[in-house]
Amino acid sequence: MKNIVCFGEVLWDVFPTHKKIGGAPLNVALRLQSFDNNVSIITRIGEDSEGDGIFNFIKENGVAVDNIQMDSELKTGEVAVILNEEGSASYTINYPRAWDRIQLTKNAKAVTLASDAFIYGSLSARDHNTKQTLYSLLEIAPYKIFDVNLRAPYYTKEVLNHLMESADFIKFNDDEIIDIAKAMNFETESIKDGIKFIAQQTNTKSICVTLGSKGAMLFYNDTFYYNKGYKVNVVDTVGSGDSFLAALTDKLLKGEAPQTAIDFACAVGAIVASREGANPKLNQNDIETLMTENIDC
Numbered sequence: 001m002k003n004i005v006c007f008g009e010v011l012w013d014v015f016p017t018h019k020k021i022g023g024a025p026l027n028v029a030l031r032l033q034s035f036d037n038n039v040s041i042i043t044r045i046g047e048d049s050e051g052d053g054i055f056n057f058i059k060e061n062g063v064a065v066d067n068i069q070m071d072s073e074l075k076t077g078e079v080a081v082i083l084n085e086e087g088s089a090s091y092t093i094n095y096p097r098a099w100d101r102i103q104l105t106k107n108a109k110a111v112t113l114a115s116d117a118f119i120y121g122s123l124s125a126r127d128h129n130t131k132q133t134l135y136s137l138l139e140i141a142p143y144k145i146f147d148v149n150l151r152a153p154y155y156t157k158e159v160l161n162h163l164m165e166s167a168d169f170i171k172f173n174d175d176e177i178i179d180i181a182k183a184m185n186f187e188t189e190s191i192k193d194g195i196k197f198i199a200q201q202t203n204t205k206s207i208c209v210t211l212g213s214k215g216a217m218l219f220y221n222d223t224f225y226y227n228k229g230y231k232v233n234v235v236d237t238v239g240s241g242d243s244f245l246a247a248l249t250d251k252l253l254k255g256e257a258p259q260t261a262i263d264f265a266c267a268v269g270a271i272v273a274s275r276e277g278a279n280p281k282l283n284q285n286d287i288e289t290l291m292t293e294n295i296d297c
Contacts, residue, residue: 006041033061042102093151168204230291243278
């Protein structure tokens with residue numbers, strides 16, 4: 001069991017016909033908790049019914065709630081989600097919300113210092129208040145995992161550079177790494193070349209890039225590892241990348257071989273994409289069956 005801290009936004013994903021609790025840091029935290037880890041989340045919610053729903057949901061799922069802050073002025077986060085015919089999502093993110101005002105507290109510093117991994121994303125840095133708290137925690141976190149989550153217009157080149165340079169491990173999707181490399185004046189359509197460039201520029205030793213239905217590529221200890229993806233019928237992709245990161249983090253922190261870790265993570269991400277919502281319950285047998293049926297991946 002590892003001690004893992006997830007930092008950033010918690011919110012309601014509002015679909016045209018229903019709504020579900022989400023936010024990338026929470027999705028990652030919930031999945032890591034399901035893999036038998038001791039998980040805490042540092043976030044902020046409003047003093048409203050939506051915040052109560054999120055707080056109770058997190059507590060019921062075993063994630064530590066000691067660092068969920070309450071805001072008497074700003075509302076709990078909400079995001080409007082639209083899915084296209086392929087199940088890919090687009091988002092409209094309300095601002096400002098309670099998670100834009102996460103404060104630096106003694107408890108937040110203590111749980112960060114005691115962690116085996118501190119996981120954060122770029123969206124949480126859209127507001128000065130939460131950004132400054134994040135920057136302070138990055139100075140003391142023993143091992144930092146940056147989950148790039150580009151949502152225009154909520155990022156700048158300067159902030160991304162700081163977040164990448166602070167990280168020990170970075171996770172991109174295929175569009176993000178090409179776009180960020182280009183912003184750093186490196187023109188390439190090669191994911192592998194983009195990984196090498198960013199690793200060198202930011203002094204980051206471990207980088208993973210998800211490739212949608214084509215799997216993922218992992219650069220770890222100067223070696224590349226690949227998975228070609230698992231075939232599933234996609235329902236929606238919301239949260240699949242978050243579960244992928246949680247699965248990959250879990251295996252690597254617990255000493256599994258990098259190839260084993262990326263294979264497992266791709267299977268988990270695929271199963272989540274085949275089901276509705278960001279946090280469907282997963283069965284270990286389903287994961288193992290999918291990996292066995294696609295053994296040539």
